[in-house]
Amino acid sequence: MAEFDFDNAPAVRCTALEKRYPDVLAVAGIDLEVRAGECLAVLGPNGAGKTTTVEMIEGLTAPSAGRIEVFGRPWGQGARSDRAIRGVIGVQLQETHFQEKLTIDETLAMFHSFFPVGQSADDVLAMVALEGKRAARVGKLSGGQKQRLALACALIGAPRLLCLDEPTTGLDPQSRRQLWEVVEAFQARGGTVLLTTHYMEEAARLADRVAIMDHGKVIAEDTPDALVASLGADQVIELELEGAPPVGLDALPGVRAVRPHGDAIRLSVGDVARVMPGLLAHLEAVGAPLQNLSTHRATLEDVFVEKTGRALRE
Ligand SMILES: Nc1ncnc2c1ncn2[C@@H]1O[C@H](COP(=O)(O)OP(=O)(O)O)[C@@H](O)[C@H]1O
Ligand SMILES: [Mg+2]
Incomplete structure (x- = not known):
């Protein structure tokens, strides 16, 4: 069974990755790498195939064709191996539906229980600036606070790779900046980030490299500066x-x-x-x-x- 190679392998390597639905080729054969320690932004309009791509990388959707490795370890090598891969990825879905009646503490404890290891709720809540809200019910949180709680849930398992699907869609500018700071701090501590967005400001601010996606294909991939210079x-x-x-x-x-x-x-x-x-x-x-x-x-x-x-x- 393949082991993780945290030192030399890319965090993610997708090869000829494809997802076919009855009516649409959502992901049309892409090769994509997320290098260890970088932030890669997948930038594209609605329907480009961003969510489908990250959900395959996260192991939530099975590819129709192609191969995905996470730190050198391919998905689909048995339940034990797949569970190990899940353990190193922190996932924030495009929409998170929390139990509104649970408190922040209870919600985090539940997510914590999904992981064999993890970090303390105190640390994670400090990272997302929700320390003062531990006893608050999720239903009472603002949109920005809910997104930060979703990020806290993605961080509680102490992931190596953080996958964020449109993390700031619908947020006001201040909440957006707060969230960016959490992502930057995670990366500064050595974490790898894969995020999707349709905000070019977000990609320009956070990403070391940007993969522009349209109609299921990656149509350009480089640093933000090099992409703009290519014009x-x-x-x-x-x-x-x-x-x-x-x-x-x-x-x-x-x-x-x-x-x-x-x-x-x-x-x-x-x-x-x-x-x-x-x-x-x-x-x-x-x-x-x-x-x-x-x-x-x-x-x-x-x-x-x-x-x-x-x-x-x-
Ligand atoms: N479960 C599904 N069944 C059928 N079609 C889907 C499904 N999920 C996504 N699609 C289609 O795949 C394409 C890509 O969707 P998606 O990955 O959600 O794009 P994005 O996240 O970039 O907006 C769209 O045409 C969408 O309608
Ligand atoms: Mg999406």
Whole structure:
């Protein structure tokens, strides 16, 4: 029976991983590695296959094809081996349904009982800043507190690998930042993090590497900086115009690419100041009145738009 290799193996290695449902190929044959000690974010829109991918890695959903190893140990080598793999993974599902009548203490004790080893409830509650709430009933917690409790439940087994599925969806900005800090502290102590998100800010903030997923495939994978650099354009100019988009924008000096973005048009450019005079003159010449113009530094969102022609959140 294979043993864990915490020193040399990647935390997760998926090879030709596939999940087929009757109507859809949810995960269409992906190769994906989570390196030990890194935070990998799987970024993609709703329906991309993120949840299906992490649930296969967590051992909650069986793959239709392909192979998954966790710290060098493959799933499916018998009940004892699979139980050992479960013991090193902390799981936060996309939605956690707690028993509303239980207290935080009772909830944690229940999750603790699923693991052969673990850390103390005191330590975990301090990590997620819920120390003062031990006796509170789960039903009385705010959305942000519930998400932190879900994270506490994922941490109680002292996992090597923390898997978080859309951990901050629906949270206010302050709760989101609090949760990010817990994840960063876990990683700083040597933990490995695999998270899914459709927020590019979250991927940019937390991830060492990002795998962009769409229609069941990984369409790009690199560090956030390298992904943005791959656009070959530092800045994006967004135009809202009256009427149909004018021709000739892509031929203007300094414009690298032109793409529709909802009702607007996005120009990828190296240097906004150099493009602007020619752009304004062109709009004037073709009689395209400008309703709005804004610029921003290129982001992971722009990488997604470039690869798919769609926005991340549509
Ligand atoms: N249990 C299931 N049965 C059938 N189809 C499913 C099931 N779970 C997910 N799907 C489909 O698989 C695709 C990927 O879903 P999911 O992994 O939840 O995407 P994401 O988490 O990126 O939003 C979607 O088309 C979804 O409808
Ligand atoms: Mg999902």
